[in-house]
Amino acid sequence: MTSLQSQEEKIDNGQETNESRERPVEENGTAGSDLVYGIDDIPPLPQLLVLSLQLFMSVFTGCIVIPLILSELLCMEGELVVISNIISATFLMQGVITILQTTFGIRLPIYQGSSFSYIPPSIALMSYYGNCAQFDNVNVANVTSDDQRWKQVLAEINGGLLLASLIELLIGVTGLIGLIRRFVGPLSIAPVLILLGISLCQISWKSCQVHWGVSLFTAALIVVFSQLLKNAEVPMLTYSKENGVQVVRSRIFLKFSMFLAIMCSWFLCFILTVSGFLPDDPSARTYRTRTDIGNEVFNNTGWITFPYPGQVVWPSLTFAAFFGMLAAVMASIVESLGDYNACAAICDVPTPPDHAINRGIAVEGLGGVLSCIWGTGTGTASYSAPIVIIGITKVASRRVVQGVGVFCIIVSFLQVICSFFATIPAPVLGGTLIVKTGMIISVGISLLQKVNLSSSRNLFVLGLALFFGIVMPEYLKQNPDAIKTGSPTVDSSLTVLLETGIFVGFVSGVIFDNLIPGTPEERGLRQSSTSEETIEDGSEKDEEGAANCYDFPVGMSRIKRSGFADLIPISPTFRGFGRRLADSHSMLK
Numbered sequence: 147m148t149s150l151q152s153q154e155e156k157i158d159n160g161q162e163t164n165e166s167r168e169r170p171v172e173e174n175g176t177a178g179s180d181l182v183y184g185i186d187d188i189p190p191l192p193q194l195l196v197l198s199l200q201l202f203m204s205v206f207t208g209c210i211v212i213p214l215i216l217s218e219l220l221c222m223e224g225e226l227v228v229i230s231n232i233i234s235a236t237f238l239m240q241g242v243i244t245i246l247q248t249t250f251g252i253r254l255p256i257y258q259g260s261s262f263s264y265i266p267p268s269i270a271l272m273s274y275y276g277n278c279a280q281f282d283n284v285n286v287a288n289v290t291s292d293d294q295r296w297k298q299v300l301a302e303i304n305g306g307l308l309l310a311s312l313i314e315l316l317i318g319v320t321g322l323i324g325l326i327r328r329f330v331g332p333l334s335i336a337p338v339l340i341l342l343g344i345s346l347c348q349i350s351w352k353s354c355q356v357h358w359g360v361s362l363f364t365a366a367l368i369v370v371f372s373q374l375l376k377n378a379e380v381p382m383l384t385y386s387k388e389n390g391v392q393v394v395r396s397r398i399f400l401k402f403s404m405f406l407a408i409m410c411s412w413f414l415c416f417i418l419t420v421s422g423f424l425p426d427d428p429s430a431r432t433y434r435t436r437t438d439i440g441n442e443v444f445n446n447t448g449w450i451t452f453p454y455p456g457q458v459v460w461p462s463l464t465f466a467a468f469f470g471m472l473a474a475v476m477a478s479i480v481e482s483l484g485d486y487n488a489c490a491a492i493c494d495v496p497t498p499p500d501h502a503i504n505r506g507i508a509v510e511g512l513g514g515v516l517s518c519i520w521g522t523g524t525g526t527a528s529y530s531a532p533i534v535i536i537g538i539t540k541v542a543s544r545r546v547v548q549g550v551g552v553f554c555i556i557v558s559f560l561q562v563i564c565s566f567f568a569t570i571p572a573p574v575l576g577g578t579l580i581v582k583t584g585m586i587i588s589v590g591i592s593l594l595q596k597v598n599l600s601s602s603r604n605l606f607v608l609g610l611a612l613f614f615g616i617v618m619p620e621y622l623k624q625n626p627d628a629i630k631t632g633s634p635t636v637d638s639s640l641t642v643l644l645e646t647g648i649f650v651g652f653v654s655g656v657i658f659d660n661l662i663p664g665t666p667e668e669r670g671l672r673q674s675s676t677s678e679e680t681i682e683d684g685s686e687k688d689e690e691g692a693a694n695c696y697d698f699p700v701g702m703s704r705i706k707r708s709g710f711a712d713l714i715p716i717s718p719t720f721r722g723f724g725r726r727l728a729d730s731h732s733m734l735k
Contacts, residue, residue: 198549241554252506267470306467311514318508321715339590353576364577473649615651
């Protein structure tokens, strides 16, 4: 029995009910057999609060990092109050969509957060308008001379993402995702993540160059905490009714590596500021390392806020932003499909059936729609970090993730906290991006482990997808007038689309991977095919497990009595179009 499992037992209040039961732990159990709490289990309230807070601390950085990246990308460094409002809206949307996803969507303990996939299209759009120095001189449509230029660009980003998210919602509701999955394999997904990491390198470099020392210090702390000290157990005080106050040991460096690194580096910047080591000249390169340049944000914000639609800006529809965000949505769908399967495996439940995946993608599309209306500039997607934490803590209860959603909603109303996050120094942000960018690229490479890389066919597909995904955007950046169709709208749309490397790489990978002949084993599809066949065959174990953990929390008896519900792709009684056609064929025979 591990120390983490012992800790869970010590925190428990000793009462065991049908709703709050702790599963028996096997000494040498596998990841599936040694779960402390299963997906449908409800931990006691004290444990539930602690576990939810722990998970919240591990994912909250995504709520603040991506809005800060987007604000810097849109030349909004001085708009700290607006950035605070965006962070507040981001917390709210992630909390709401997480609760919807775990309750009515995929119903797995998966957290919904902002995705880095939405950053490259924003980069491409800003590349079309020019850099920040040129930005003030660009005539953006529907913006007066007295208005801020970033507002229209943010409005275009939200508008493009709104349309793209509606398509994602439609893909999920209609069940088209099942058809898309048949054409997307590791050789299509890996280039997306690799190119995503490469595109984030320029953002990381821009933040790091403010003060490379602080950035490298932040990155080094993350590596030390998450890798070198990951097994170090720190004594902590806990309390239970049965045993009173006790000392337990917890691997906090592993659980909170990102949070601890940010806090330590932030404190270092504070010391450098008060000691006078950093310049107070705004034109100096290291000026944005200071921690006192955001004091004005606290003077202009209150303690409580209520994020509302259009608080920052209303969406503005343009084809250029739409095509770019559509590419990001497709990349987000690809990431989520992988997370669904990984989460199901680590939670010891059957592979998600078609209806659950359809609902999961539909809820993510709904999350993108709501996020755009609230003006966050990014949609929501599944996070991989909570899945890893489930493997560490052996707590797979969906109630824990729903508790994280509640925490996010509460924090969204506390503007003083959101304002505090908005003042994180740029080089600290850059240090976290060094690690995140490297991890994204590494995850993309790891997807190739099931692909036969000794095959010249696979090397050809992977090489061309990466080549076009890198070269095409760079070529258009250096030749902005290369596309001339006679229509300014078409020109701008194609330019933004082809400057989005993840889109070019994804399309290239899908085309070459499906056109060039190859066996499923060679392409790394055998496991996916087997999983789909298992679901379509409808083995008793999978169907029983799916009925228990993927059904709606209410109304299932009525749905099962309805024959019409079998035709709806998001209904728990939907068994897939392929299975229905097979049944119809059998009836005709």
